[in-house]
Each structure stands twice: as structure tokens, then as C-alpha cells.
Amino acid sequence: MRVPTPGHRMRFVLAIIAAMAMSGLPSFAQEAPPENHPFIDFDRLELGPRLSALVFGSDFEADPSFGAGIFTRAPMPWLSQDVLGLETDRFGLFAELTISNIERDTDLLLEDPKGSLFFFTLGTDYTLHRDDDVFVATQLALQYGRFGGVTDLDDGIALLGGVMGGVRLSDALSLVVNPQLALGNGDDFIVFGAVGVLIDF
DSSP: OOOOOOHHHHHHHHHHHHHHHTTTTOOOOOOOOEEEOOOOOGGGGGEEEEEEEEEEGGGGGGEEEEEEEEEEEEOOOOOOIITTOOOOOOOOEEEEEEEEEEOOOSOOOOOOEEEEEEEEEEEEEEEEEOSEEEEEEEEEEEEEEOOOOOOOOOOOEEEEEEEEEEEESSSSSSEEEHHHHHEEETOOOEEEEEEEEEEEE
């Protein structure tokens, strides 16, 4: 009986390796790591001014007022795609600043019946529909309201919900309408009706 030489053994091992490669067995090559999306995509930031009409709940005892502000929004790819497995960036983060005023109309003698109002809102939105012409999104946020020292009106946090719809005027400019409802303590509420533009950067 012939004993295989080292050369025969090496050729035998090479033949087995070649057969495995030709048989289509899985290779042990390292796969490319999955793509990690940014938490917020600032490269697709949207920003724009807006005008608002404010309607106060009955507890405010005040007539409607007008305001102006600025709104900004950016998509959240990490939450939309990496966490929830959505194909598109349906979730976004938005912030808004609104400045207005109030004058209370009540029979009570108030020390400070009028003053300036500042509202800062931070929240998330979910895009229900978006194409080349229109988009619709729902909003959920927290809003901080500062009531300028008006008597019996306290600064504080409110829960805000809204719906924003927009029509594209060009590749970088959209006209938007954004009704919102802010709910404070008890029966306190404010309705915001905003119209503005969004510029894509």
C-alpha cells in the first residue's frame, strides 16, 4: 500500500476546496454592514414664515387675535426606516414659534387685561400622503405658552394636535395650511389656523 506524499495531500485538499466553490456553497466573505440612517436629516430641512388666526376658548374671555411666526421641519429617517421598517421617511420632527397678543373682555376689573403671547411648539408629524404636487401630515406636539403677565392667565405646557396640508408651487416652495388645537388645563384651549410657505433647503 502506497502512503500519500505531502504533495498528494495538498492536491487532495485543493481539489476539495475547488469542488466546494463550484458547488455553490455559501461563502464566508463578510457581508457589508446595513446602512445606518441619520436620526434627523438636516439636508432636507424645510423652513418658512406663517400667519395665524388664534381663537381662544371661553375661559379666556377674549376675542380672536392674529399672530405671526416661523415653522421648521426635517425628516427622521432613523425612526422611519431603521426602527419601524418603513420604505419612506414618513415621520418628521418639527418646531414652531408663534407671537401674538390677547386682550381679555370681562366684567371683572383686571390689573393687566392685555399682553403679548409667545408659543413654542416641538413635536413629531406623520406623513399620510406625499407626491410631486401635494402632501398631508398629522401632528402631535407639546407647546409652551407664555401669556405676558396677563391677569389670571398662567404660563404652561399644552398638548397640541394638528393637520398640515400643502401644495407645491415649485421644486423648493410649498403653500401650506395648518389648523391646530392646543389643550391646556381643564377647558382651556386655543385653536390656531396658520397659512404660510415652506422652503426646501
